[in-house]
Amino acid sequence: MSIIFRYLIRQIMISMVAVSGILLLVFMSGRFLKYLDSAAEGSISAAVLFEIMAYRFPGFLELILPLGLFIGILLAYGRMYLESEMTVLFACGVSDKALLAKTLLGSLPVMIIVGAMSLYVSPWGMNQVEEIFNEQRKATEFEMLAPGRFQDFSSGGRVTYTEGLSEDKRRLQGVFIAEYADNGQGLTIITADSGSQLIDPETGSRFLILEEGGRFEGAAGELNYTTIDFEAYGLKIESGKAGTRELEEGASTWSLMQSDRLEDRALLHWRFSLPLIVPVVTLLAVRLSRVNPRQGRFFHLLPAMLVYITYLGLLIVARDWLSEGKVPEWIGMLWVHALFIGFGLWLQFGPDWLHRRRLMREGAVHAQD
Numbered sequence: 001m002s003i004i005f006r007y008l009i010r011q012i013m014i015s016m017v018a019v020s021g022i023l024l025l026v027f028m029s030g031r032f033l034k035y036l037d038s039a040a041e042g043s044i045s046a047a048v049l050f051e052i053m054a055y056r057f058p059g060f061l062e063l064i065l066p067l068g069l070f071i072g073i074l075l076a077y078g079r080m081y082l083e084s085e086m087t088v089l090f091a092c093g094v095s096d097k098a099l100l101a102k103t104l105l106g107s108l109p110v111m112i113i114v115g116a117m118s119l120y121v122s123p124w125g126m127n128q129v130e131e132i133f134n135e136q137r138k139a140t141e142f143e144m145l146a147p148g149r150f151q152d153f154s155s156g157g158r159v160t161y162t163e164g165l166s167e168d169k170r171r172l173q174g175v176f177i178a179e180y181a182d183n184g185q186g187l188t189i190i191t192a193d194s195g196s197q198l199i200d201p202e203t204g205s206r207f208l209i210l211e212e213g214g215r216f217e218g219a220a221g222e223l224n225y226t227t228i229d230f231e232a233y234g235l236k237i238e239s240g241k242a243g244t245r246e247l248e249e250g251a252s253t254w255s256l257m258q259s260d261r262l263e264d265r266a267l268l269h270w271r272f273s274l275p276l277i278v279p280v281v282t283l284l285a286v287r288l289s290r291v292n293p294r295q296g297r298f299f300h301l302l303p304a305m306l307v308y309i310t311y312l313g314l315l316i317v318a319r320d321w322l323s324e325g326k327v328p329e330w331i332g333m334l335w336v337h338a339l340f341i342g343f344g345l346w347l348q349f350g351p352d353w354l355h356r357r358r359l360m361r362e363g364a365v366h367a368q369d
Contacts, residue, residue, distance in 0.1 A: 004094060009106035011080070016065075016072030016110075023064045028053060031060075040149065044136045052132055055125040059249070062117035062274055067308065069110050070281040073103065074304055077289035100286050100348060107282040115275035119253045123271075127250035162195075171196050175210055177235075189216045192233065208235045266323035269332040273315055276337055281308065283344035311340050 032053055039046040080086045089099070147165040163174030172195040179188045192213030199206050210233045218225025249267070251259075256268040288304040318333040327335075 004089065005102050005106070008076075008099075008102055011076040012069070012072050012103070012106060014072075015075045016068045019071045019075070020061075020064050020068030023068060024060055027060055027064065028057070031056065044133070048132050048136065052129055055128045055132075058117045058122040058125045062114050062122050065110055065114050065117075066274070066277040066281055069107060069278060070285050070304070070308055071301075073282065073285035074289045074301060077286065078291050078300060081289065081291050096348065100283070103286050104279055104282055107278050111275050111278040114278055118271045118274040123250055123252055127252075130250050175213070186217065186219050190214070190233070190235075198234075205236060209233070210235065262325055263323045265329055266319050269322055269329075270315075270319050273333045273337070277311075277315075280311070280337055280340050280344065283341065283348065284308075284311075287344065287347040307343075311336070314339070 032049070035044065035049050035052060036046075038044050039049060044052075077086070080089075147162055150159055150161045158177065158179040161174075161176040162172045165172055173193070175190070175192040175195045177188075177190040179190075180186070181188070190210065190213060192210035194212065195208055195210045197206060198209050211231065213230060213233065215228040215230065215233065216225060217228075251264065251267070253268065253271060256264045256271075259265065284307060285304065288300055288307065291300045314336045315333055318327065318336050321327040322329065322332060
């Protein structure tokens, strides 16, 4: 039996790793493109993109692993049904209960990993991400510049462009700056051949010293404008405000336990629900993986995925209801898990129970005859 157990778990894990890897690639690529767009706009530095993705990785993993396990069981066991391997196992004395028990035991490490990610690692990672964003918010415009790009600063009030930027970000070549007046009526355009950063040793203030350029000031559609040519022109570089924003997802599990806010309690229930998804979807997948060889290998995937989407959707609804106070906290999200555990048990044992009841009724009728 240990050989059978190792074989079953190996088949499931191979499929789970393959599916989870593909899903991670898809979801992380989408998130990376979003951060890349923010870097192109100058909101964050391109140097921190991979660091952010590394800290976000546990958050993706805690959501993808249960789905990867669910699909992995469907694919692995579905193949074994099609190739009559399950028929051989049942003929050798492996019952439905034994198959379910072995699969649940094999899913235990996945449940532990998801629980660790959900309760500890993922909140820590989100906290690190928010610290990075807070540091980026107080960075100066000079530090956020990227060569060859028009970048918006000051909420669109200033557009800056530089043709070249030294590695230490001290020297600029080919500088263009367009800035709107506070009332939105006037426009100031500054061009310069080069520029450099100067830090006042006494006050710590930073200045951008532009060299060999011109300054044009006026309003669009009017002839009264001012033109100034300069050899050196100084602009004070304003630093952003230090970020103090904290995401709820970055709060530690212990702090959520101490909080009385409904949103925090809902998030706490959500974190405990994620590892509970693993045994529930395992229970569902073992039965849903049964497939008739005439139906094809992927015939059962669509209804199974609809079941999973419904399960996850109800958990999200339960979290919203809990945060709004529509559901008592002692119930939390347990009603969703209980609903699908009952559905899984019915799929697993309900047909056999109905079959036995039918045979008993037929037997009773024949006995009366």
